[in-house]
Structure formats: structure tokens, C-alpha cells
Amino acid sequence: MRVSQVADTLIPSAPPALPDGSSGQRSRLRWPADGPEWVTLGVAVACVVATFWYINRYALNILYFDQFTNVVLIHRARTGTLTWSDLWAQHNENRVLFPNFVVLLLGWADHLNVVVEDWINGLLACLAAGLVVLTHKRWSPSIPWILYCPVIVLLASFYPLSNALFGFNLTWYMALAATAGALYVLDRPQVTGRALALAIVIAVVASYSSLQGLLVWPAGIALLYFRGRSLRLQGAWALAMVVTTAVFVWGFDFAGSTTASTLGIGSKVLWFLAEVANVTGGPQSSSTTYIPGAMVAVGAAVLVITGVAFAFGLRRGQMDGAAVGLALVVFGLVFVASAVEGRIGLGLSTADRYSIFVLTIWVGTYLGLLTFRDRQVAGTGRGWRGLARWIVASPSPGAGTVDEDRRSGQVRRAVDWAVRPVLVVAVLVLVIQATNSMSAGLTQGRGWRTLELNAANMAANIDEAPDATLPYRLGLYLKAPYVRRAVAMAKADQLSLFDSPLAAEEARKGLDPAVLATIFKPESGALVKGPTALAVGVVYQGVTSVQFEMSGLGGRSARVTQIIDAASGYGWVATWETHSVPNGFYRIRALIHLSTGQVKTAGPIVVKVANKWVKG
Secondary structure, three states, X not given: OOHXXXXXXXOOXXXXXXXXXXXXXXXXXXXXXXXXXXXXXXHHHHHHHHHHHHHHHHOOOOOOOOHHHHHHHHHHHHOOOOOHHHHHOEEOOEEOHHHHHXXXXXXXXHOOOHHHHHHHHHHHHHHHHHHHHHXXXXXXXXXXXXXXXXXXXXXXXXXXXXXXXXXXXXXXXXXXXXXXXXXXXXXXXXXXXXXXXXXXXXXXXXXXXXXXXXXXXXXXXXXXXXXXXXXXXXXXXXXHHHHHHHHHHOOOOOOOOOOOOOOOHHHXXXXXXXXXXXXXXXXXXXXXXXXXXXXXXXXXXXXHHHHHHHHHHOOOOOOOOHHHHHHHHXXXXXXXXXXXXXXXXXXXXXXXXXXXXXXXXXXXXHHHHHHHHHHHHXXXXXXXXXXXXXXXXXXXXXXXXXXXXXXXXXXXHHHHHHHHHHHHHHHHXXXXXXXXXXXXXXXXXXXXXXXXXXXXXXXXXXXXXXXXXXXXXXXXXXXXXXXXXXXXXXHHXXXXXXXXXXXXXXXXXXXXXXXHEEEEEOOOOOEEOOEEEEEEEEOOOOEEEEEEEEEEHHHOEEEEOOOEEEOXXXXXXXXXXXXXXXXXXXEEEEEEEEXXXXXXXXXXXXXXXXXXXXXX
């Protein structure tokens, strides 16, 4: 007996009926009768266009940080020294086997053009968003399409998309798209043996693309359980999870793979709540001891709404989209829990880059609320009239006796009226969040472009750059000798930057003094109070003076001029008396005056002043 035949015997062959009893077939869209559907199509197309406009506007073919491991991989392939161990090697907490295959292909096809990687990231982001919507819509076909617009806009907003500008994050987007693809296949109305095998293969790709991809397995278990699938099917998925995870951790080096903090359970709970809300990209602290109360409150509110959505809307065996929303929530919650353990040591200012994964909690909750509302008023039709009926209609009656229908109807109407305002708030929150994310993403894109141009200048002139400056411009935590070897490999193989005119242009200009100045105290995102030391490292000649300039929200500003040139190697140091300015967020720049009359800048960094004012 073939494997597919064996699998078919484990899985019910009869597909579950759609909730409205329809065949799931859709007719052509007509204008203006199908206005909401046309609006949804327009929003989706606009989001795809905006995604690639954003990447085209800010992406650069430049090597940075983890990207140098790709350079080493390609160099070994070209010199015939590449081994399976190189492909399977642990990268921090991750196995990046399948992204390594893509990198080797790009190295052969286009000399590792990082912009191509960024475009692939954008394509995978759009694919993941589309699969999430289609997976849910398949089980709740009577929900008006236009109500999926907040999900589409939120997942395609610029701040999460800013991660796509870092080519190495191909690992993240492959894991994300593969997770969405595995859930889409696994949640078919009829799961055949071939479908199960395909879902498992896609889940394995997710698992060996990035650590986050392993979370597809618990999300899939939640989906299968609440969809009411057979125990044999759930067992087959669980067995695949155990085998995949065992292979993942075989030979895994757990020591030093995380930057966890020794905070107590109470602080970790607060950090967990704050990270649930950490999706806007605003100025935050890099300290693990400072957790903004407002973020904790927002995170708690999101989780309360999540509880409401699934307490009323989730039933095991229910043939609608509730299980899809829950699977996304499970994915997001487990991810945040893992981030608390593995990334708490970097603070919220670093962890906010994981927003694309945290947003699965927001999206899953919203889809759960949509499902509950749709369950009350399913079958209201298409077009503007169908949308209006879906919004205002009261819960449909039950199928029992008159008294039973009266009692159940009263309960359903009461719960429905309680959930309606929550759903309205959820729509508003998603729209506001998407708007904020667009603005923050544009700022992030401009900052990333500047960072990469500085990296290009230093890489092209690396022989002139002191070792102390290399980590600041080409990747924190990297050792200078490693960076120099990797850049030499990239030059020899004409990869990325060194396969473009920009390398020759930057080499002709020489090392820009501005890239040799770095504000290293305080750290960006730090919480400061009282007398605060300011320090900038400047490692080139001809500096006559340095000033630190602080500008805050609402026009607040200050300038510190009492500079001490520390010969001990700590750079140019000053003391800022933060009591002289109101509490709030401030940007700090260092103005470096050269003997030529030029003024170069270092920074800006962002800090928060939080002094305890004493009355009287």
C-alpha cells in the first residue's frame, strides 16, 4: 500500500460543509453592485504596489552584519570547500538551511544582489498576508471582503516591512510565508494524504528557515484540534513536529544562544505584555528594568480582547474561521514567550523589530471577532446592502422549541451587543496602528538607507578604517578580523556592493570622517535621569571641538558645550544635566567641528528623560 493510501485511511475523506451551505463558488465581480469587493481588491493592489515602492525607495545592494555569513558561504562554494555542515550550521538560535540554498542560488545568478533579496522578502510578505486572509475566508465565506482590509493594510504596513530591507531577513520571511502556506494547506476542507504530506513539507521549510518557523507546529495542532479533525490526523502532525524539532536540536549549542535576562517572573510578565504592544516602532528603552506602563496597559488590553474573541467565538468542531484566528494567536503568543526568554536582555528598543510576528496576535484576535459576529448573521449577501445587513442585523434564531429559541436568542443578542463595540474598537485600533506604522516605517527606511550608505563607505575603504570603528558601521558584535576577511572575500568574488559602481565611487571619495564618529554613551533608547554622561568616539585627525545637541518633542532643545577631550581613549565626553529640560523623548547629535571649517555629525540617538520631580 502506498504512503498516500495509508494517510488517506487516517483522515476523514468527507469535506466539511461550508457554514452557509454554499458550494464556495463565486461569480464575477460587477460594478457598482459589488462595490465593497472592488474596494477590497483596490486596497490589496495598493498594498502590493506600496510594498514594492517602499523596497525600491530604500533598498540598497550593501552588505551589513549577518550578511557577511552569506559572503563566507558563497566563497566556500566557489572555492570548492563548502560542506553540509556549513549549510546546516547554527546561526544564533536558528537553522537557516533553506535560506542558505537561496543565497547560493543568488550568489551564482546575480552576485548576491541584496536588493533582489529585499524584493523576495516583500513578495513573501505579500504572499503570507494573502494566505492568511484566504485561509480564514474559505471557512467564513459570508464575511464581507471589505472587512479584511484592516488585516491586509496592517500586515503590509511599512514598519514591519522595514525588516525586509535587511537582506538576511530572508530567513524570517521564508519562515513566515511557509507558516502561512502550511496552515492554508492543512486547513483544507478535505485533507487528503497528499495534502497532509505537502503541509508537513512546507512546515519543515519554515522550521529550517528560522527559529520562528518551528512555531508552525503548535499553531497547526491548535488548528487541527479546534477544527475537530481526527486524533489520527492530529497524531500524524504531532509526530512530524517531534521529529522535525529533534533534528533541529541535534548537536545544537544552547550555551550563549540567547541574551536572556535574570529578571524575576513578575518583570517577565510585564515585559511579555509590553512586547505584545511593541509594534509601533516608537522610541523605547534598551534597559530591561524599564518597561513603559502605557505599553503594558495596551498589551494587557489586546490580550483581554483576545480572550473575548475566543471565549465567545471558539467552539471545537465549528466549521468557520475561528480556528484560523486562534492558530495565529497561538503562533504569536508562543513567539512572544520565546522572545521574553531569548531577547529580553536587549530591551524593547531591539525587540520591536519582531513586530511582523507579534502582529499575528492582533490579526488572529480580529479574525476571531469577525468570525463570532459572522456566526450570528451569516448569509447576508454581497455588495453594499449585504455589508449593511452584516453590520446591523440581529442574531438569527435557533432551531429548538419556541421557549428554547427565545432564551438562546436573548443570550445570543446580549453577547452580540457586547461584542459589537469590541469589534468596532478592534477595527479602529488596526487602522490607527497601520497609519502609525506607515509613518514610523518611512522614518525607519530613511534611517536604514543612511546606515547602509555609511556601511558602504567603510567597506569600500576598509583598509583605512581602524578596527574600533568596524563593529559600529558594519555590524555590532562582529569582530574586526572576521569583518576584514569577509570583505576581502566579497571583493575577490565581486559580491553585492563590490559588483556595483557604488564601491568604486566610495573608494574614490575615500573614508568619510562622519562614519568614524559614534555616540556610544548613552545607548540609543536608554532611560536617563539626573547628570548624564555623553560620549562620542572620534577616531580621525583635525577635530577642533565637539558639541552635543539635544532636541525634544514640542520644540524643546538644549546644547552642551563643556566638552572634555579624554586622552584615555573614551573620546569626547560631556555631562548633561537632564533636570534642565522637561521629561520626554530627546534626540541627541554630536556636532564635530573640523579644522577645515566643516561640521560633521554623529547620531542621532534617542533617549528618554525621566526625572522624579521634587515638589517645593
